[in-house]
Amino acid sequence: MDFSYSKTEQLFLQMIRSFAENEVKPLAAEVDDQERFPVETVEKMGKLGIMGIPIPKQYGGQGGTVQMYIMAVEELSRVCATTGVIVSAHTSLCMAPILENGTEEQKMKYLPKLASGEWIGAFGLTEPNAGTDAAMQQTTAVDAGDKWILNGTKIFITNASYANVFIVMAMTDKSKGTKGISAFIVEKGMPGFSIGKKELKMGIRGSATCELIFENCEVPKENLLGPLGKGFTIAMKTLDGGRIGIASQALGIAQGAMDETVKYTKERKQFGKAIAQFQNTQFQMADLKTKVEAARLLVRSAAWKKDMGLPYSADAAMAKLFAAETAMEVTTKAVQFHGGYGYTREYPVERMMRDAKITEIYEGTSEVQRMVIAGQLFKK
Amino acid sequence: MNIIVCIKQVPDTTEIKIDPVKGTLIREGVPSIMNPDDKGGLELALRLKDQFGANVTVVSMGPPQADVIMREAFAMGADRAILLSDRKFAGSDTLATSYAIAGLCRTLDYDLIIAGRQAIDGDTAQVGPEMAEHLGLPQVTYVCDAKLLPNGNLQVHKENEDSVQVLEVEGKCLLTVLASAFEPRYMTVSGIVEAYNREVEVWGADKIDYDETKLGLSGSPTKVFQSFPKAMKAPGEVHEVSEEEAVELIVNKLKEKHII
Numbered sequence: 057m058d059f060s061y062s063k064t065e066q067l068f069l070q071m072i073r074s075f076a077e078n079e080v081k082p083l084a085a086e087v088d089d090q091e092r093f094p095v096e097t098v099e100k101m102g103k104l105g106i107m108g109i110p111i112p113k114q115y116g117g118q119g120g121t122v123q124m125y126i127m128a129v130e131e132l133s134r135v136c137a138t139t140g141v142i143v144s145a146h147t148s149l150c151m152a153p154i155l156e157n158g159t160e161e162q163k164m165k166y167l168p169k170l171a172s173g174e175w176i177g178a179f180g181l182t183e184p185n186a187g188t189d190a191a192m193q194q195t196t197a198v199d200a201g202d203k204w205i206l207n208g209t210k211i212f213i214t215n216a217s218y219a220n221v222f223i224v225m226a227m228t229d230k231s232k233g234t235k236g237i238s239a240f241i242v243e244k245g246m247p248g249f250s251i252g253k254k255e256l257k258m259g260i261r262g263s264a265t266c267e268l269i270f271e272n273c274e275v276p277k278e279n280l281l282g283p284l285g286k287g288f289t290i291a292m293k294t295l296d297g298g299r300i301g302i303a304s305q306a307l308g309i310a311q312g313a314m315d316e317t318v319k320y321t322k323e324r325k326q327f328g329k330a331i332a333q334f335q336n337t338q339f340q341m342a343d344l345k346t347k348v349e350a351a352r353l354l355v356r357s358a359a360w361k362k363d364m365g366l367p368y369s370a371d372a373a374m375a376k377l378f379a380a381e382t383a384m385e386v387t388t389k390a391v392q393f394h395g396g397y398g399y400t401r402e403y404p405v406e407r408m409m410r411d412a413k414i415t416e417i418y419e420g421t422s423e424v425q426r427m428v429i430a431g432q433l434f435k436k
Numbered sequence: 437m438n439i440i441v442c443i444k445q446v447p448d449t450t451e452i453k454i455d456p457v458k459g460t461l462i463r464e465g466v467p468s469i470m471n472p473d474d475k476g477g478l479e480l481a482l483r484l485k486d487q488f489g490a491n492v493t494v495v496s497m498g499p500p501q502a503d504v505i506m507r508e509a510f511a512m513g514a515d516r517a518i519l520l521s522d523r524k525f526a527g528s529d530t531l532a533t534s535y536a537i538a539g540l541c542r543t544l545d546y547d548l549i550i551a552g553r554q555a556i557d558g559d560t561a562q563v564g565p566e567m568a569e570h571l572g573l574p575q576v577t578y579v580c581d582a583k584l585l586p587n588g589n590l591q592v593h594k595e596n597e598d599s600v601q602v603l604e605v606e607g608k609c610l611l612t613v614l615a616s617a618f619e620p621r622y623m624t625v626s627g628i629v630e631a632y633n634r635e636v637e638v639w640g641a642d643k644i645d646y647d648e649t650k651l652g653l654s655g656s657p658t659k660v661f662q663s664f665p666k667a668m669k670a671p672g673e674v675h676e677v678s679e680e681e682a683v684e685l686i687v688n689k690l691k692e693k694h695i696i
Contacts, residue, residue: 064632067507071623105625118625 068124072131084136087262088407093218102173116168122359126304133308137411138262140308144301145214150177153223153294157282166221178219180210180268181291188424191234197226202277206270216266217251220244225287237287241279248273259410298419299372303355306379306415310348313390313408320394344386351379370432377425380415387412437490439481440541442551443474445502449556470505473552476618481550482513488584491515495540507631511623522640527653534566539644549610564612575610580617
């Protein structure tokens with residue numbers, strides 16, 4: 057068993073770490089403060105290939121591994137969780153379902169532009185009345201001969217106002233329940249498709265989270281993704297993959313808060329010594345460090361299984377559950393270690409604490425992860 | 437255009453700490469990196485490649501571990517990588533090193549050789565200029581900009597202490613460049629994915645023409661007598677005084693130390 061990074065991964069880590077440090081970190085506070093989508097960073101990431109890491113070369117990707125992709129999300133999120141989720145949603149929620157379910161024509165049409173970062177991808181499943189209970193889809197798609205007509209609303213869609221391509225779930229046959237849901241590839245600018253209101257959020261404030269509105273939206277016949285009625289399965293499998301990405305985002309946030317706290321507690325002096333010298337600091341930090349490392353192993357293990365083509369649904373759920381709860385704990389304690397300063401925007405830990413919370417909620421709440429894990433555990 | 441870029445693997449001296457008791461360098465756990473000035477040289481070569489088209493070959497001399505910086509060069513955009521690695525080169529000083537790398541260059545078809553100004557582990561700034569001497573090439577050191585002119589000559593900016601000289605160089609030449617002038621590009625993801633699938637050519641001494649007495653330890657006139665860390669200077673003094681008082685204070689201090 058080899059837990060070390062391969063030579064290729066080490067080289068990749070060197071690159072992505074310096075990219076995050078030099079290009080992403082300096083913008084993180086501003087992106088949060090102004091709720092600004094970092095377009096310039098996305099453009100740079102596109103040029104370097106960060107927007108298409110695990111996509112095969114034949115579809116314009118980089119031919120890298122899932123492992124490399126999640127390392128990128130971790131390193132980006134370590135300094136800016138907004139940037140991390142832009143890459144994660146784009147890769148796991150838009151490119152992955154096209155790669156895994158698309159026809160050759162769909163792959164050739166969409167993947168090269170997405171993988172190069174020229175286009176940004178998004179995913180629409182959640183609706184006002186279909187959150188955790190995703191089967192309650194009310195968006196409909198009606199067969200109109202040469203096209204599909206979509207009607208309905210999606211909410212909380214990451215990357216929405218900057219995305220060019222959306223994977224959208226809609227009901228094609230209500231009588232069949234989840235087996236009546238189908239997946240569609242919708243492009244920005246298709247008639248009847250518009251972007252609704254932008255959410256004002258607690259964290260990951262630079263990520264553009266908006267409504268998608270379909271009013272008699274016309275989608276070409278060939279844009280059905282996968283077989284008719286398989287949309288729910290595609291959505292669930294897509295989220296399995298997405299969870300490894302969000303687990304990495306959570307891991308990155310936790311690591312970033314650890315980094316800041318180690319630095320701060322070594323500098324901050326109270327009662328005549330650095331607060332890092334107090335045993336309370338040391339013991340608490342030792343516990344947090346242990347959890348961060350455990351989260352990293354869970355995340356790497358889930359990514360490894362996906363790379364190997366092994367089942368990884370429960371692994372992804374465990375990785376996300378543990379990494380998200382670790383991120384919340386580490387960031388909350390990081391603010392505590394920073395004291396009053398930690399509560400101010402002068403230090404990044406308050407932002408990290410706000411950013412961490414979403415990782416317990418999106419792409420399946422922690423409760424959903426427990427349902428997935430238990431479902432697997434108690435399966436006959 | 438064929439460009440050779442000389443690169444060296446060095447300990448990241450910004451990460452080196454000094455043993456507070458012995459006063460020696462702690463080298464354990466210090467990462468090895470591509471020498472910054474050399475990376476600047478590679479960046480210049482890749483910019484020339486982007487603008488005018490070129491074939492970029494990186495060359496290095498060192499132990500097999502230096503392989504990693506050759507892979508990094510591939511991932512940045514280098515086309516070919518040759519690592520000179522042979523026990524015969526052990527103990528080389530700058531003269532023997534420049535002799536061996538010059539020997540390697542003679543076997544290649546090139547139009548331009550680029551080297552970093554100096555390596556952060558030795559700071560001699562000698563290998564590049566010595567190579568130019570071995571090869572009988574014109575050289576420009578401390579280069580901060582270079583471009584290819586329509587007549588095929590290179591226009592080179594050379595940074596002096598207080599000025600910049602603009603030179604035009606005809607024919608083959610060797611440049612030594614400053615890291616500060618050429619912010620290196622990032623490795624690309626596809627370059628990284630491919631880096632370990634490509635071949636780093638490892639050459640022994642037998643691949644070059646050489647005179648045995650000029651290689652390795654026997655070819656190295658430099659003998660290191662003693663290495664020691666610089667003595668720590670006493671902390672400076674800061675005085676916030678008026679200009680007139682400052683003059684008097686400085687004059688008195690200099691007199692105190694018998695400097696004036």
